[in-house]
Amino acid sequence: MRLQVCFWLLNLFFYVGVYAQGIDTSVIINKGSQWNYNGKTENFFNTNTVNRIKNFPAEPKRDKKFFRASSEWFLTQAFPALFNRFITEDPYSYISFKNFIDHQRISAWDWDDNQFTTNQIDHPYHGQLYFNAFRSNGYNFYESSIATFAGSYIWETAGETQHPSINDLVNTTFGGIVLGEMTHRLSRHILGKAARNRTTLVSNEIGAFFVNPVNGLNRLIDGKWGKADSYNAADSSSVWAEVNLGVRRFDAQEGGLLEKGKNGSYGRLRLWYSNGVDNIKRPFDQFYVNLEVGRGDSSFINAVNVHALLYGNKFFERGKGIHHGVLSANYDFYNNDAFFYGAQSLNYSWNSTFNYKKTNRLVMSLGIGAVLLAAVPDPYLLYGASRNYNYGSGASYRYRGELSLLNRLLITGDYNGGIFFTISGNESYYILHAASLEASLRVIKNFSLNFSSGYFSLEGHFEDEQYPDFNRKFPFGRFSLGYNVRF
Numbered sequence: 331m332r333l334q335v336c337f338w339l340l341n342l343f344f345y346v347g348v349y350a351q352g353i354d355t356s357v358i359i360n361k362g363s364q365w366n367y368n369g370k371t372e373n374f375f376n377t378n379t380v381n382r383i384k385n386f387p388a389e390p391k392r393d394k395k396f397f398r399a400s401s402e403w404f405l406t407q408a409f410p411a412l413f414n415r416f417i418t419e420d421p422y423s424y425i426s427f428k429n430f431i432d433h434q435r436i437s438a439w440d441w442d443d444n445q446f447t448t449n450q451i452d453h454p455y456h457g458q459l460y461f462n463a464f465r466s467n468g469y470n471f472y473e474s475s476i477a478t479f480a481g482s483y484i485w486e487t488a489g490e491t492q493h494p495s496i497n498d499l500v501n502t503t504f505g506g507i508v509l510g511e512m513t514h515r516l517s518r519h520i521l522g523k524a525a526r527n528r529t530t531l532v533s534n535e536i537g538a539f540f541v542n543p544v545n546g547l548n549r550l551i552d553g554k555w556g557k558a559d560s561y562n563a564a565d566s567s568s569v570w571a572e573v574n575l576g577v578r579r580f581d582a583q584e585g586g587l588l589e590k591g592k593n594g595s596y597g598r599l600r601l602w603y604s605n606g607v608d609n610i611k612r613p614f615d616q617f618y619v620n621l622e623v624g625r626g627d628s629s630f631i632n633a634v635n636v637h638a639l640l641y642g643n644k645f646f647e648r649g650k651g652i653h654h655g656v657l658s659a660n661y662d663f664y665n666n667d668a669f670f671y672g673a674q675s676l677n678y679s680w681n682s683t684f685n686y687k688k689t690n691r692l693v694m695s696l697g698i699g700a701v702l703l704a705a706v707p708d709p710y711l712l713y714g715a716s717r718n719y720n721y722g723s724g725a726s727y728r729y730r731g732e733l734s735l736l737n738r739l740l741i742t743g744d745y746n747g748g749i750f751f752t753i754s755g756n757e758s759y760y761i762l763h764a765a766s767l768e769a770s771l772r773v774i775k776n777f778s779l780n781f782s783s784g785y786f787s788l789e790g791h792f793e794d795e796q797y798p799d800f801n802r803k804f805p806f807g808r809f810s811l812g813y814n815v816r817f
Contacts, residue, residue, distance in 0.1 A: 390564045392468040398551075399467035402544065403481060406459045411489050422490040433487035433494050441721060441754035442495040443714020450505075450663060450672035450705055453498055457482060457506015458513060459544060465514045466545035471613050478506045497721055497754070500703045504674045508638055508659055511614045515567065515603055517542035522565030523817065525558035532556050567605045569817040574598040574780055576810025578624055582667030587805040594625040596808050610642030610656070626667045634663040640676075654681045658697075660726070662746065664764065668804040669788045670719075671762060673704035673748065675726040693732040701726050704750045706760045706788065710797045713755060720758060724750030740770045744784075757793035770812065778812040 414423035432438060442449070460481030465474040482502035486494035517538040524534035535556050539546030549555050578596040581587045598621065605615040617638035624632050642656040657678050664671045679697030686692075701724045708720045729745045746764040766784030773779055785805040792799060 389470075390561050392561055394468035396467075398548070399464045399469065399477075402463035402467070402547075403460055403477060406456070406463060406481065407485055407489060410456075414490075420490075422492045425488060425491055429491050430488040438493055439496050440493040441497055441713075442492070443717040444498075445716050446670060446672065446705055446719050449497055449501055453501040454505020454509050454661075456485075457502035457504075458510035459506075460502075461506050461510025462514060462542055462544035465510060466542070466548050471511055474510065475507045478510065479503045482506070497703060497705075500674065504659070504702065505661060508636055508661055508674075512603075512617060512619070512636070512638070513542040514545065515605075515614055515617075516569070517545050518562050518565050519567045519569055519603070519817070521559075521562035522567070525563035528558070531558065567603060569604075570602045570814070571817070572598075572600045572812050572814045574600075574810040574812045576780070576808060578806055578808040580624070580626065580667070580804060580806040582626070582802075582804055587807065591805075592626075596622075596624045596810060598622045598810070610639060610644075610654070613640050614638050616642075629665045629667055629670075632664070632666055634661070636661040650686065651682055651684045653683075655679070656681055656697075660699075662764075664786060666786060666804045668786065668802040669707050671704070671706055671788060673701050673726075673750075675699050675701045675748070677726055677728060679728065689735070689737045691732075691734040693730075693734075695728070695730045697726075697728040699726045700724075701748050701750050704748065704760070706750070706762075706790070708755050708758070708790070709800070710792070711755050720752045720755030720760075722750040722752040722755075722760065724748060724759075738772050742766075742768045742770070744768075756797060758797075759791050761789040761791075763787040776814045778814065780810045780812050781808070783807045 411423065411425070414420040457478050461474045461478045464477040465471070469477070482499050485502070486499055520534045520538040520541065524531045535546075535549070539549075546555075574597065576596050577593060579587060579591045579593050581591040583590055599619075600621075601619045603614075603617050605612075609615040617636065620633065620635040621631075622633040623630055626632075636659075638659045640657045640659055642654055645653045645655055647653070655678065657676070660675045660677055662671070662673050662675070677697040677699030679695050681695045682693070684692045701722075704722050704724065705719050706722065708718060711718055711720065726746075726748045728747070729743075731743045733741045735741075744766050746762070748762045749759065750762075751759045764784075764786050766782055768780060768782035770778050770780045783806065785803060787801065787803045789801045790799060
């Protein structure tokens with residue numbers, strides 16, 4: 331897991347570092363809203379905004395290459411199977427056709443005992459290879475999503491001799507679709523900028539390959555490497571990014587943040603993709619990624635959050651307020667010295683934006699949805715060889731508020747909560763709280779000073795009296811310097 335997440339961190343920092351050259355850096359973004367330094371205010375849900383992004387009603391059509399897509403999809407299955415069989419000689423890799431037939435029974439499905447990071451990170455990464463095998467060969471989002479499900483199902487029933495895993499099917503399919511479409515959009519954005527600035531064709535091509543290797547391979551096969559093409563040239567997206575570096579104080583015990591807290595380094599990368607403020611009806615026309623790192627006693631990668639639009643609709647506009655409803659796919663991963671947590675969810679939120687003059691704005695978002703599958707620690711469980719966590723489903727509820735003053739000060743409050751009941755593991759239920767309050771002051775051009783405080787809390791309640799309930803808390807305070815850029 332650390333290898334995959336570090337790979338993604340490296341890719342995104344590389345992306346920010348290389349493609350910041352020679353582009354418009356007039357915007358600070360904080361998830362749903364931006365500050366524009368020329369006196370105008372832009373917002374994701376404000377359809378009256380003068381936006382510099384052109385709107386394209388649909389993607390340009392591409393030829394569908396089924397043979398190549400299916401071949402790459404198959405090789406994504408074959409390579410790990412052959413590696414497990416002949417290199418690692420995994421006992422589960424001695425597969426047979428009888429094994430595949432036996433796994434078609436509903437009763438054959440079970441929950442596996444893999445490590446937390448393998449299930450929550452590695453499987454989604456594998457799923458995005460299934461997705462991009464078809465997405466990069468001319469197929470649309472929905473067709474590629476079907477291919478991702480099919481790839482996960484075939485691997486679970488035919489790739490190994492052990493029982494097909496319910497959690498792997500969910501993690502690989504849901505996570506693969508989310509990660510796959512994100513990498514497709516970002517690589518297309520990089521190539522689209524190169525098409526409009528021929529001097530960066532080679533460097534952008536390399537960056538796009540790192541983000542989406544499957545698409546990069548197909549461009550090599552097609553002879554398009556280092557060349558502009560109509561599909562990518564028509565890309566209308568824009569990307570904002572913010573990098574924060576600083577220090578933090580945290581406490582994973584229960585002695586108090588000030589009295590017994592520890593100090594450490596802190597870093598954050600936030601990235602927001604938009605295909606235009608009017609485009610909110612197509613999946614992934616808007617998405618947000620948050621990556622946080624900070625050195626602690628037992629963790630380095632602290633948080634990975636992905637929020638991707640699936641469908642949005644404008645309800646009404648009245649006075650200074652504009653109101654939208656948005657369905658989103660969400661992935662949340664927390665890993666700190668107090669606990670770890672990973673979940674996929676679908677949420678529907680009410681979003682309201684209120685503008686006051688040209689330099690002041692209030693944005694509020696309230697959402698509720700379903701936690702499809704959550705993985706949470708259980709100190710009393712050892713399931714199989716290495717699983718020390720439970721799987722469960724439940725409900726998710728979120729709130730976010732942003733107050734922008736004079737295009738210089740941004741105050742943000744964020745809360746992510748959930749309750750979920752164990753499906754696999756000791757009979758129990760959990761309650762998650764993740765809250766933060768942040769103030770960001772733009773000091774000069776693209777630089778800002780940021781201060782935030784908050785806490786993570788996970789409560790575990792167990793049915794069996796021999797297992798005591800627990801409440802693990804992780805309060806923190808952070809101070810950082812931020813650099814903001816628009817691509």
